[in-house]
Amino acid sequence: MTEEFITYLRDIRRYSPRTQDIYRDVLDDFARFCDGKVEESLVPSLLRRYEADLINRGEKARTVHQHMSVLSGYCRFLMQKGVLQSNPARTVKRPKMEKRLPEYYQVRSMDAYFAATDHWAGEDELEILRSFGPAPTDKTAVEIYRHRLRRLIISLLYGAGIRRAELIGLTVGSFDPARQVLRVHGKGDKMREIPLTPSLCHEICLYLNAVESMGGGAPPADAPLLVTEKGRALYPVYVDRTVKEELDGYGITGRKSPHVLRHSVATALLDDGADLNSIKEMLGHASLAATQVYTHNSVDRLKKVYNLAHPRAKNGGSND
Numbered sequence: 001m002t003e004e005f006i007t008y009l010r011d012i013r014r015y016s017p018r019t020q021d022i023y024r025d026v027l028d029d030f031a032r033f034c035d036g037k038v039e040e041s042l043v044p045s046l047l048r049r050y051e052a053d054l055i056n057r058g059e060k061a062r063t064v065h066q067h068m069s070v071l072s073g074y075c076r077f078l079m080q081k082g083v084l085q086s087n088p089a090r091t092v093k094r095p096k097m098e099k100r101l102p103e104y105y106q107v108r109s110m111d112a113y114f115a116a117t118d119h120w121a122g123e124d125e126l127e128i129l130r131s132f133g134p135a136p137t138d139k140t141a142v143e144i145y146r147h148r149l150r151r152l153i154i155s156l157l158y159g160a161g162i163r164r165a166e167l168i169g170l171t172v173g174s175f176d177p178a179r180q181v182l183r184v185h186g187k188g189d190k191m192r193e194i195p196l197t198p199s200l201c202h203e204i205c206l207y208l209n210a211v212e213s214m215g216g217g218a219p220p221a222d223a224p225l226l227v228t229e230k231g232r233a234l235y236p237v238y239v240d241r242t243v244k245e246e247l248d249g250y251g252i253t254g255r256k257s258p259h260v261l262r263h264s265v266a267t268a269l270l271d272d273g274a275d276l277n278s279i280k281e282m283l284g285h286a287s288l289a290a291t292q293v294y295t296h297n298s299v300d301r302l303k304k305v306y307n308l309a310h311p312r313a314k315n316g317g318s319n320d
Contacts (some may be wrong), residue, residue: 002027002038005077014189018164029276039083041278042075044091051092061097068094092313103253104264110158112250120153121203126210134216142229145214149226150242152207153234156226157243160184160202161283164258168234175204175219186284194282195203 006024008131027038028293030117031051034041041047054064056115072089074115079087119125130209132141156167166184175184179203181193204225212218224233244256254260262283270280280291 001078001081001083002031002074005074008077014187014293016187018165021064023070023073026067027034027074029067030071037180038228042071042078042084042088043312044088046070047092051094055095058127061095063093068092103254103260105247105260107264107268109251110264113247113252115156116250117147117151117154117246120144120151121206123206126206126213129210130213132213134213136214141214145210145229148207148210149228152203153226153239153242154246154261155200155203156182157258158265159197160194161265162194162264163187163262163284164239166284167226167258168236170225171221172219172223172225174225175208177201177205184284186285190284192281192284198259201212230243 002024005027006020009020015286019307020280029217030041030050031038033053034046041050050071051064053124054067059067072087075084075087075089079177099273124150129136129144129148131136136142155166156162156170158180162182163186166186169185170182174185176183179189180196180198183195183196183260184192186192189213208219211227219227223279228234239258242257243261247256255293266279266283270283274289276288283291285291
């Protein structure tokens with residue numbers, strides 16, 4: 001029955017392969033705990049014992065919540081199939097989980113990065129690349145192309161606020177230069193269009209010219225938009241490594257990941273007055289609640305400004 005559930009998540013719910021793997025891993029772990037008797041063990045008492053077992057293993061509250069959410073989802077599936085009459089996972093109290101505010105990079109830090117790497121995205125470097133002829137193998141040409149690719153990875157993650165999987169899934173046809181939009185295949189098999197700035201459109205166009213030089217011809221519309229110097233599609237580790245290495249310096253501290261770039265543009269847009277619904281549509285969130293978390297960052301900064309600038313705050317609220 002568990003494999004039928006995974007098939008349901010894939011074909012009906014349109015969950016990503018990574019999410020399917022998470023569900024499968026949790027169900028396999030629960031199966032080991034109950035000696036393979038999964039359906040029979042979906043009762044409140046055994047679910048509470050499983051939760052206690054996770055905590056005793058040293059799992060964090062967030063991981064415990066994830067496991068119980070997966071089992072709750074499986075119980076709902078079994079209810080649809082008539083195997084269960086109710087959802088026993090809903091009766092299990094979960095450990096208190098500390099709310100984490102989204103991490104983000106300061107706008108000035110990102111501006112410093114783009115200013116320092118601007119030449120890699122320009123026409124001068126492209127002309128140098130072209131001078132090596134079609135499909136160059138020279139180390140200098142490969143290095144020029146690699147820098148341009150890495151810069152565009154950051155530009156798209158930050159400029160469009162897309163997820164890592166969405167970035168990897170982009171094709172040449174995803175980019176519409178005439179309308180200046182990017183068509184993104186997001187979670188739940190949903191498509192959305194993201195408006196692009198003229199400068200980002202220009203950077204993508206120049207990058208595609210570089211791809212043409214490296215490959216000896218224009219790529220077809222269904223080819224991956226972002227490819228390595230060998231013409232291969234990107235993969236998650238490549239993107240993660242690029243973000244970590246590219247953002248080293250420029251006053252950027254803390255965790256360096258594609259998702260923090262996504263948080264950063266959302267926070268910056270909110271600070272500049274963009275409404276939540278517009279940000280929700282850009283990010284591809286299913287509900288406004290997922291977008292509202294970014295308001296906490298803005299309120300936190302507002303409190304700091306208030307305490308530094310407000311006349312009643314600077315002197316502790318006294319009248320002196």
